[in-house]
Amino acid sequence: MPDALSFFAIAWLDPWLVMLTAAGTFAGIYVGAIPGLSVTMATSILISFTFKWEVNEALALISGVFIGGVYGGSRTAILLNIPGAPSAIASALDGYPMAQQGKAGEAIGLTTLMSVFGGFIGILALALFAPVISGFALMFNSRDYLLLGLIGITLVGTLSGESFAKGAFAGALGVLISMVGLDPMTAEGRFTFGSVTLMGGIPYIAAMIGFFGVAEALVQLRQLDLPAVRQKIGRILPEWSSIKRYFWLALRSSGIGTVIGALPGTGGDIAALLAYDHAKRSTRNPEHPFGRGATEGLVAPESANNAAVGGAHIPMLTLGIPGDAVTAVIIGALFIHGLKPGPLLLIETPHLFWFIVGSLTLANCFLLLFGLTGVRIFTRIVECPKAVMIPLIIVLSAVGTYAIQNNVTHVYWMLLFGLIGYFMKIYGFQVGPVILGVILGPMMDSNYRRAMLGARGDISTFLWNFVSHPITFVLSLALMGILLSQLPWVQQWRRRRTDRQRPAT
């Protein structure tokens, strides 16, 4: 234990490492917050500077960028309705309506505090329960990952929008987009039409920037003449009563975030969505309805996605399996620095494990500092004339997409998705499920096929496995519950019950 503490303290006592952690967190927040620059892109570009550095220096910067980037993605979600990262999709649902009501400062202040709180819970779990949680995650099989993917897409399809049919269409469209290219298991072409360009698949970042950046910019053009909402930034630090009120929700959401983040293949995106759903179901009387500026709808995903950072380090460091796209980039960087993320990392190089825990804790402290001090300048973004903002968003989206692989074809994809996204938004289709579908589609496809191969292609065995294994059974019940809750008569029953309760309260 003393050894662990001394390794932990290295990140705090070396001024150069402290400076790097601070710089990484600051860059992560602001790069993650720029529309068109995703946290994955920020991480991959910033990490590329570290390849020639010492391991500790590189890890300090990486920790800062990761913590700052996940948080930064929520700022554009709140201010512009453009999530900077998939993990901020759920934050836009209520964060943006809060900004429209002129409460951007309050929303960002609360987001910062809850992100830091969630971050500490995740790091604490990483430090205390890494071996236990990684053991639990190993119990998940391919069926469970398939179900987790389905639950993620179905949840975001049901959470907002005007009809479940449109949400389901959007999710399935995303899955279909992700299927374009060579099948990773058999190298057979899917929807490639003999084109070499299509064989490489469609990058999800191009889809994400197109659907969220370009499409949102075009939709905003319709309301160009509306005056920008002046943000009340008098109070940034949330009141003590607010903190007390949302404490238990933040704690529960952080728990969800940590566990979901610890599952290999799932990251902050699903964690945030599940936490949002949990908040929606567990909050009886929100001040504003969910989807129209409910504070609970912001607290839950924000504490969950930052808790998922600590959680995502668990499979990354103990199993060598990335939790999401960002951790996949980080694993690549760790290999370049000569580390071997996997079960032996804790045994062979415990100093690095504890150093990472120390760096993450320090980065979380810097997050509190930079998150609360930059709010006033940042909220000015929404007061910038839309006539200036919209063309800039399009240029940033184009350059952000191009920078992924220096490929102009990706920019064409972005444009196409932007135009499709515009019409989808106009006609009440949500674009969130499309992105979730694009990201989770390949994971669901491979796990479905593994599960089917495990059942030797027998459909009855395949279906029986969904009820005969405890974890799979619980997840199947959860999925069924979500689907059943969308049936028209269930919705009517819930509406009637709400109407009956309203006069009483």
Place this chain on the structure above:
Amino acid sequence: MSQQDHPSHGRRGERVFIAVLIVFSAAALWQAWLIAGFTKLSSPGVFPMLAASVMLISALFAFRGNPAPAPGQKIPNGTPAANDDRRVLPARVALMTVFVILYVLAMPSLGFLLDSGLFLLASFCYLWKKPFWMSLLTTLFSLLVIHLLFRVVFQVILPTGVVRDLFL
């Protein structure tokens, strides 16, 4: 996700849009079937077929459910929907869409900086309604910041186009 931006009633062209989606979904299902048919339940074509089927069925449901508004649905005052232009593609959006398409298509030949400069200047002049010099100054300042951020700090290689020696 502008979930309450646009109400479900009175939108022109929605049924046509959903009909296009139905045709697209049916074509996608056909193409998915061509990948491997029904040879095996674990073949590469099964998941694309499932996705296309969900698309087709949900698009049919959306078509059937349109344009009935959700019970009790209201347009809150002050939300974009309340002030929204009812046309699907207002002239301003249509013209900006043309600008964006030209911008993206011209990028490889004109290069990033020149192309972005022209796009930003044209867009600011059209949308901002301020004196030309203000649009020009804003364009130059934006380009400088973007160039410094992406080219100098992040070292992203951007398309140089015909003026390769000028913009590196």
